[in-house]
Amino acid sequence: MNKNLKILKNPWLFIPTLYFAQGIPFILVNQLSTAMFKSLGASNTFIGLTSFLYIPWSIKFLWGPFVDGKSTKRNWVLIMQIILGTLFAMNAVAIQIPVYLILTLILFTLIAFISATHDIAIDGFYLYALDSKNQAFFVGIRSAFYRLAMIFAGGLLVSAAGILGKSLGNLKSGWTISFGISAVVFVFLFIYHKIVLPYPQGDSAVTGASSSIPFKDAFKEYFTQKNLGIIISFILLYRFGEGLLLKMAQPFLLDKVTSGGLGMTLTEVGLIYGTFGILALVLGGIFGGWLIKKFGLKKLIWPLAFSIHLPNLLYVYLAVVKPDTVWHLNIPLLTFGLWLVPFHPVVQICIIIEQFGYGLGFSSFMVYLLYISKGRYKTSHYAISTGLMAIGMMLPGFISGWLQQQIGYLWLFIISVIATIPGLLTIFFLPFNRESENNS
Secondary structure, eight states, rough: HHHHHHHOOHHHHHHHHHHHHHHHHHHHHIIIIHHHHTTTOHHHHHHHHGGGGGGHHHHHHHHHHHHHHHHOHHHHHHHHHHHHHHHHHHHHEEEEEEHHHHHHHHHHHHHHHHHHHHHHHHHHHHHHHHHHHHHHHHHHHHHHHHHHHIIIIIIIIHHHHHHHHHTTTHHHHHHHHHHHHHHHHHHHHHHHHHHOOOOTOSOOOOOOOOSSOOOHHHHHHHHHHHTHHHHHHHHHHTHHHHHHHHHHHHHHHSSSSGGOOOOOOOHHHHHHIIIIIIIHHHHHHHHHHHHHHHHHHHHHHHHHHHHHEEEEEEEHHHHHHHHOEEEEEEEEOOOGGGEEEOOHHHHHHHHHHHHHHHHHHHHHHHHHHHHTOOOOTHHHHHHHHHHHHHHHHHHHHHHHHHHHHHHHHHHHHHHHTTHHHHHHHHHOOOOOOOHHHHOO
């Protein structure tokens, strides 16, 4: 019996699948929805305005103490997963209804709120289930499997929607099937986690000094820490340039050449992000976590910060050159014959470099957020930090569509590069303590 309990507590059994589950709804809401709306004829202005879907992740710290003060993180994880599976199934049906645009937007909003709560629970469970050394070690692993969720949600499901939609002669049907697959996957994840998730010591409802839900205590402890202004500035500004670029990256690839885009198909974009691009992202995340564990975050934060920001220049290059080289590869599909796959070598190389750099730089950012999440309310503190991070992504993303239509893709990408500078400057003043360096 003890041996079985030891096996169940092995982090390799649940950390990968938890962060795979965490990544799926976020990518569905903030990336796959972009491809879906664009393929169904929505304007870039509308797509940019859907950045409000970041709001739940931006304000999740408001109910972080509620998650801390009610039940265990394990229970929260399981409940949120079954709700998410249900919402995915509802979205699959909603796409076929004439007023699908409004219905799917409402459902994406609900998914966003449930997903943000799911994130709080998973991150809190991570902090309780692993000691500080394993927290640092697994940051690259969790990031890698979060990125694998991008293969599934941002790559495979997008490609599947394009292929099936073309085969069935109706893109809506392709998207319906993709969301149906998501629902089934989440039901399996719920069942699996119900079986394998351990019961970490300390994973219980945390009460405050003045009430059963520690809102006041959790916020007071976070917002009275030293160097708060620098820490918040770093969190808000570090990904600001990325926020301008992210929402418009896929529309740029999908838009007609006459509109400043590259004129690619939905299937082609799914393949570029969902194959070599996502593999580079996963490898970058794992390599970044390993580097931080070996050499320490303080020594590496500058090169890792440049690695996430400098590749934005590649989008400037693509917008200027508009490479049109296409290879057509014949890929055997078992008994189904050959699949003629269009391959854009120049675009793919740029995406590989950009995604690998992103994986490196994002690892350092998340490790720092872990370091400043301490004490009894570390779940709430981490939720506050990641909520502020989401605000730093949402605000530039909200105006990105409008800005692109005013100045074009090229100048938008140039501005996104310039917008990374304030975040880089905050690193000069960022506090590092001895404990964080020892843990790294």
